[in-house]
Amino acid sequence: MPRTSRIQGLRDLSVEARRKSVAEAAGVEAAAIAAFDPAQGLGLGQADHMIENVAGVLAVPLGVATNFVINGTEVLVPMATEEASVVAAASNSAKVARIHGGFSTSSTTPVMQAQVQIVGVADPEAGRVRLLEARDELIALANEQDPKLVEFGGGVRDIAVRLVPSRAGTYVVAHLQVDVRDAMGANAVNTMAEAVASRAAEIAGGNSLLRILTNKADLRLSRARAVFDAEALGGPEVVDNIIHAAALAEADPYRAATHNKGIMNGITAVVLATGNDTRAVEAGAHSHAISPAGLYTSLSRFEKDADGNVAASLELPMPVGLVGGATKVHPTAQAAVKLLGVSTAAELAEIITAVGLAQNFGAVRALATEGIQRGHMSLHARNIAATVGATAEEVPAVVARLVADKKVRADYAEQVLADIRAGR
Numbered sequence: 001m002p003r004t005s006r007i008q009g010l011r012d013l014s015v016e017a018r019r020k021s022v023a024e025a026a027g028v029e030a031a032a033i034a035a036f037d038p039a040q041g042l043g044l045g046q047a048d049h050m051i052e053n054v055a056g057v058l059a060v061p062l063g064v065a066t067n068f069v070i071n072g073t074e075v076l077v078p079m080a081t082e083e084a085s086v087v088a089a090a091s092n093s094a095k096v097a098r099i100h101g102g103f104s105t106s107s108t109t110p111v112m113q114a115q116v117q118i119v120g121v122a123d124p125e126a127g128r129v130r131l132l133e134a135r136d137e138l139i140a141l142a143n144e145q146d147p148k149l150v151e152f153g154g155g156v157r158d159i160a161v162r163l164v165p166s167r168a169g170t171y172v173v174a175h176l177q178v179d180v181r182d183a184m185g186a187n188a189v190n191t192m193a194e195a196v197a198s199r200a201a202e203i204a205g206g207n208s209l210l211r212i213l214t215n216k217a218d219l220r221l222s223r224a225r226a227v228f229d230a231e232a233l234g235g236p237e238v239v240d241n242i243i244h245a246a247a248l249a250e251a252d253p254y255r256a257a258t259h260n261k262g263i264m265n266g267i268t269a270v271v272l273a274t275g276n277d278t279r280a281v282e283a284g285a286h287s288h289a290i291s292p293a294g295l296y297t298s299l300s301r302f303e304k305d306a307d308g309n310v311a312a313s314l315e316l317p318m319p320v321g322l323v324g325g326a327t328k329v330h331p332t333a334q335a336a337v338k339l340l341g342v343s344t345a346a347e348l349a350e351i352i353t354a355v356g357l358a359q360n361f362g363a364v365r366a367l368a369t370e371g372i373q374r375g376h377m378s379l380h381a382r383n384i385a386a387t388v389g390a391t392a393e394e395v396p397a398v399v400a401r402l403v404a405d406k407k408v409r410a411d412y413a414e415q416v417l418a419d420i421r422a423g424r
């Protein structure tokens with residue numbers, strides 16, 4: 001069967017049947033994603049090699065978002081999240097995006113930056129120039145630290161030097177700009193920064209202090225765009241409401257924070273599912289969300305295009321890898337990568353960005369029409385039913401009453417469960 005991400009009725013299958021259906025649709029062996037089953041996921045022994053003082057593992061629901069077409073390829077997306085309605089929203093948006101061809105993505109070269117802070121330079125302007133004169137020497141010294149990365153075509157691409165005035169004087173800050181290829185790159189660039197720090201300080205005429213990557217990875221950008229059909233959304237008025245919602249997020253930091261949280265609902269779920277550094281991606285995203293006027297603003301843009309449809313776009317840092325960190329050692333993360341069918345970090349970064357845009361659009365569309373609660377709470381109701389003690393067999397009946405009565409609350413769920421058990 002040709003690879004497809006359209007699996008109608010996936011929600012109605014059992015977990016095991018869903019996993020089988022997803023593997024078939026993705027064109028992978030069922031064994032490739034067997035580690036989605038916690039029984040075959042991260043073992044205590046493996047976990048004990050990953051972090052310190054391991055006492056257990058924390059399982060998180062792993063859903064699969066459907067309907068994605070990205071650069072013409074059908075993609076089923078693993079999403080690790082504890083939040084109801086996130087997977088549904090991403091799938092719903094992806095379904096609408098299919099009308100105009102799905103998502104188009106692109107990305108820059110995977111360049112991560114490490115900072116070397118140099119303190120106590122009497123003549124920082126001249127110190128900066130001295131460092132730039134020594135560019136080739138410092139690049140060679142840094143590249144010696146990771147011959148394998150250079151062998152893969154990576155390595156230091158350039159050096160930039162910034163002067164940062166502060167209450168404690170002006171710092172000369174050298175940036176190593178390193179192509180890290182398919183790594184997230186933090187360990188790689190941190191090693192390089194530590195190796196060049198003392199020589200850089202000597203050249204600049206000061207003392208080196210911090211040698212560490214920046215998570216404001218604005219030389220490693222990923223982009224996604226999609227067109228959402230006006231008629232499918234409910235007509236021009238809905239489009240105008242979506243544009244207004246997006247305009248507020250652009251202008252108001254209070255709204256931008258939640259608008260961007262909506263984006264990260266999608267992004268962080270895939271970053272986590274693939275064993276990548278969620279904190280690095282979140283730090284990069286929010287540090288990127290600063291307007292030219294210095295305001296915290298929305299990361300995505302929604303515009304009404306010439307045909308009256310919504311043209312949505314998103315560009316942000318996306319420092320994710322396939323070869324380092326937990327991705328290589330976590331069996332479920334490896335299975336997630338197999339399901340995605342990606343072979344480079346850039347491909348992964350672009351899929352993650354598309355999912356962020358889909359998630360963001362789904363939330364804003366709901367907010368700009370019926371509001372978030374109907375969709376979100378009707379799915380959250382299952383959590384509430386389980387919380388008050390409903391068995392798997394009782395949950396559907398409890399949820400149906402909570403949603404029908406528009407009272408998705410734990411106290412009401414207790415009453416409904418009691419009624420159902422009493423045959424009322």
Ligand SMILES: CC(C)(COP(=O)([O-])OP(=O)([O-])OC[C@H]1O[C@@H](n2cnc3c(N)ncnc32)[C@H](O)[C@@H]1OP(=O)([O-])[O-])[C@@H](O)C(=O)NCCC(=O)NCCSC(=O)C[C@@](C)(O)CC(=O)[O-]
Pocket residue numbers: 007008009010011066067083084085086087088089090091092093095258259260261262263265359360362363364366367372374375376379
């Ligand atoms: C929840 C929906 C999708 C319902 O929307 P709906 O129109 O009732 O859904 P539907 O039953 O017509 O299904 C449409 C498609 O949605 C997907 N879908 C629909 N239901 C399911 C399900 N149970 N399981 C799996 N997939 C589901 C599925 O893809 C389905 O098509 P199909 O593939 O079946 O042909 C919609 O109301 C929605 O997208 N709401 C937005 C929810 C959301 O954004 N949740 C994120 C949490 S809220 C938040 O924290 C972010 C926020 C809101 O604060 C951000 C911000 O402020 O901007």
Ligand SMILES: NC(=O)C1=CN([C@@H]2O[C@H](COP(=O)(O)OP(=O)(O)OC[C@H]3O[C@@H](n4cnc5c(N)ncnc54)[C@H](OP(=O)(O)O)[C@@H]3O)[C@@H](O)[C@H]2O)C=CC1
Pocket residue numbers: 146147148149152154180181182183184185186187188189190213215276277279280321323324325326
């Ligand atoms: N965000 C942050 O602030 C920080 C994050 N971290 C953590 O660092 C980890 C990621 O760092 P990262 O450097 O990726 O980890 P790794 O050091 O595990 O992986 C990178 C290494 O993999 C090797 N490699 C093999 N194949 C490739 C390839 N195709 N492309 C590139 N490199 C390849 C490279 O050479 P070689 O084998 O010679 O090393 C490279 O140095 C994450 O777990 C993150 O959480 C750490 C510090 C700070």
